[in-house]
Amino acid sequence: MTAYPLLIVTAVAAEADAFRAHLDPDRAVVEAVGVGPAAAAAGTARLLATGHYRAVLSAGIAGGFPGRAPVGSLVIATRSIAADLGAESPDGFLPIEELGFGSSALDADPTLVKALGTALPEAIPGEILTLATVTGTAETADRLATRFPLAAAEAMEGYGVAVAASGAGLPFAELRAVSNPVGPRDRAAWRLADAFAALRAATPALNALP
Numbered sequence: 001m002t003a004y005p006l007l008i009v010t011a012v013a014a015e016a017d018a019f020r021a022h023l024d025p026d027r028a029v030v031e032a033v034g035v036g037p038a039a040a041a042a043g044t045a046r047l048l049a050t051g052h053y054r055a056v057l058s059a060g061i062a063g064g065f066p067g068r069a070p071v072g073s074l075v076i077a078t079r080s081i082a083a084d085l086g087a088e089s090p091d092g093f094l095p096i097e098e099l100g101f102g103s104s105a106l107d108a109d110p111t112l113v114k115a116l117g118t119a120l121p122e123a124i125p126g127e128i129l130t131l132a133t134v135t136g137t138a139e140t141a142d143r144l145a146t147r148f149p150l151a152a153a154e155a156m157e158g159y160g161v162a163v164a165a166s167g168a169g170l171p172f173a174e175l176r177a178v179s180n181p182v183g184p185r186d187r188a189a190w191r192l193a194d195a196f197a198a199l200r201a202a203t204p205a206l207n208a209l210p
């Protein structure tokens, strides 16, 4: 029997197009479902309802934490973390773990992480944060880097895709190409071409995932 394909979930069409040209449709299918964790979770759950996928990958561009993931690099998530899921308090941010409402982190599937790391040895392993708001100040970047010393990158969808994959009982991973540093907003400086080139170059590795 032929195995079902891997589902690759991106936010926007330009990210999906970076993969689509060289994907083997028997091995992997890519779909763009929208920007942010809610669109990612709802769109992924809708696609998984067919029951015709073997695993799920959240993929696209991201901000890289300075000194941890430079522009143009690839990051493989060890965990995807909903970094803004919780409550503010005068003493600092309280994650939902401390509020008693479950977990704000989902581990990536170890088999997928190992296969990605072997196929993409230049990629940086680390935690990837999911935020509904793109970081745009040095203060927020510093605060996140301190709260999450193992975070290499931030994006807006990974945790949402992970929740949908977990609900469907499927293995999950996240792969990001860094288009910009996490820090003061400078949209004109985003190096989209470098990030898309890194995504395109990763496509053969995705065809080969278990």
Ligand SMILES: O=C(O)c1cccc(C(=O)CC[C@H]2O[C@@H](n3cnc4c(=O)[nH]cnc43)[C@H](O)[C@@H]2O)c1
Pocket: 011, 012, 014, 015, 034, 035, 036, 060, 061, 062, 063, 064, 131, 133, 134, 135, 154, 155, 156, 157, 179, 180, 181, 182, 192
């Ligand atoms: O303007 C364009 O041509 C363009 C082409 C493709 C994608 C975009 C996006 O803006 C996609 C938004 C997408 O990017 C992720 N992302 C990238 N950098 C960051 C960041 O520093 N912090 C959080 N998210 C980031 C995110 O996952 C969005 O879905 C534009």
